[in-house]
Amino acid sequence: MKHGYTGTILWVNLTEKKWWEEETDDDFASKWLGGSGFGAVTLARNTDAQTDPLGENNVLGFFTGPLTGTVVPSSGRHSVVGKSPLTGIWGEASVGGSWGRELKRAGYDGIVLLGKADSPVYLWINEGGVEIRDAAELWGLDTYQTAERLQELHPGAQVCAIGPAGERLVRIAGLFTDGKEGRAAARCGLGAVAGSKNVKALAVRGTRKPTLAFEEELKAKVREAVKRIKEKTKALREFGTPGLVIPCEQIGDFPVRNWRDGKWEEGAKSISGPRMVETVLSGRFHCAGCPIGCGRRVNITSGPYKEVNGGGPEYETLGLMGGSCLIDNLEAICYANELCNRYGIDTIDTANLIAFSIEAFERGVIGKEETGGLVLRWGDPGILIELIHQIGQNKGFGAVLAGGFKTLLNGLGPEAKEFAIHVKGMGFPAHDPRAYNSIALGYATANRGACHLEGFSHVFERNVTMPEFGLSEPLDRFSVEGKGKLVALTQNLMSVFDSLALCKFLLFGGVGIKDLAEWVKLGTGFDFTPEKLMEIGERIFNLKRYYNVKCGISRKDDILPPRILEQRRGCGGAAENLPPLDRMLDEYYAARGWDEDGIPTRETLERLGLGDFIF
């Protein structure tokens, strides 16, 4: 096996209480890279359209990349994959922190969980194997408490855990790492998949370091890059992702009142990155091997939200709990964020579902009868917090929200679909597609539902360039022509990032595909070129799409809510723009080599070496 990898995947059958190791070979590694790519193959080979996401036939995989745990910057991430109980299709969540590095050090490139334990368990993964241990004492604990208890039992271990929401099969539950720092594999409801398997946590400890093919050369390249990254990301380090709040509000990229309005200037200021620095910020933290350090620690010592002490809200949380629910109280959002982390639920879907509910209540689509007597109002932190408790505990009106948009809309009339802001069942991140045309296309075609990170194309309509792909200047964000090609290209590039399990924020530090190819070549010894990596990215994206096609996905599902396609906001930095999705889709499908219904052609699949998966 080449360097960088351990060459071993750990498989655990929870039903039979058995585990075994499978070796991966060079052909496999060079075709799928790692992380998300290994996950794509695992899901495609072990589940299908008939698999019940919460049944014991679903799989739950955790995968690192070939550079995880090495000197390469921002390489502490890992991907979690499974069939999503939220959307019923391809499910994936990428997460930072230190757990991925620890898994690599324990000797594994990945872990795959099969079956279902007959009672709550946790996995203790140490060098040379795994123990399936009783988790009765952990069941019911929140994610912070679980990490703390397991670190008492296994000093030095890194913990990935679900909270009470995952135990109760809440379909917006995630898996959380790094204890109180609250790093989250939040999206797609994969915490509920862990809960359905009776797996409370995975504690990992290891000391092995991966070998590198050309260690000294790699270190020299990395030293040079780290200097550049630090210089170019000063603002990201200073303000974290909350630094996005003010500029995004200004350019019309920020969700306001359930995506209805275009301006919220004073509110944005009150929950912004600079305001956080002036008030509740108590420190900053880095994921493993990261020179940026965008993580926020917040501490509130008095007032109604004084228990807060841990990871602070990210931009997405501020945008959706703040702008979309009109809550301008930063301390309340910090509190709500910590509650979500402790219950183990996705702040993005949580806040989207709550904002939707407030609007539904305002319009009379739902009433007190449905909400259990709660009066839902904009700008009310009490309602936000009460509904988070209900979702986390899967009770009351929260139990309805806990199923996500698909379940929620089943019980409501057609009017509700107009302002339910999701794609394929997954709520929007806090970026408005009316502010960047490429985001519209990216949300519509992302394999896991509304996701800005699968394409991350809007950064190329703003401030990032890629001269190696002919993008020497940022593109006009409202232009249409070329956006199909752009999104296909950036989705392939992001598939490379996710499969190397590297943080995409490296882009802001000036890291491009040439750097990635050089690092992975020096790290593994594989003769990777930028072109080769991009081909792998394209292969991985297409395999996920083909998986979704087999689950029934086609053009009819690559859509956006009517509010986003038809309603101009009339004010703010993108007041009049509406993304022409259909036109962009035509160009996109052509660029992808898919037919006009969005189905990858046999020719495309075979060109990418996916012939084995055609079924």
Added chain:
Amino acid sequence: MKVKVKLLAPFKFCDDTAEAELDMPRNSTVRDLVSLIAERSNIDKYGRDQVMILAGNKIVGCDDLIDKDMEAWIMLQPMGG
């Protein structure tokens, strides 16, 4: 040519204000404007390449020419997810 400038947090002019009207020669570029603002504000704390400028609803580039009656809003470049 007069250019109205507004700095958004964390940026501010050295006199603690956020708005100003600056005189720019004809055919100046956005880069020239940023250089002038840098002399009078704190934007260099984060680096000029970490600034984004919005004119109306257009995100302008450093080499773009300053338009007559331009209103430029200067903010941190959005970085992050």
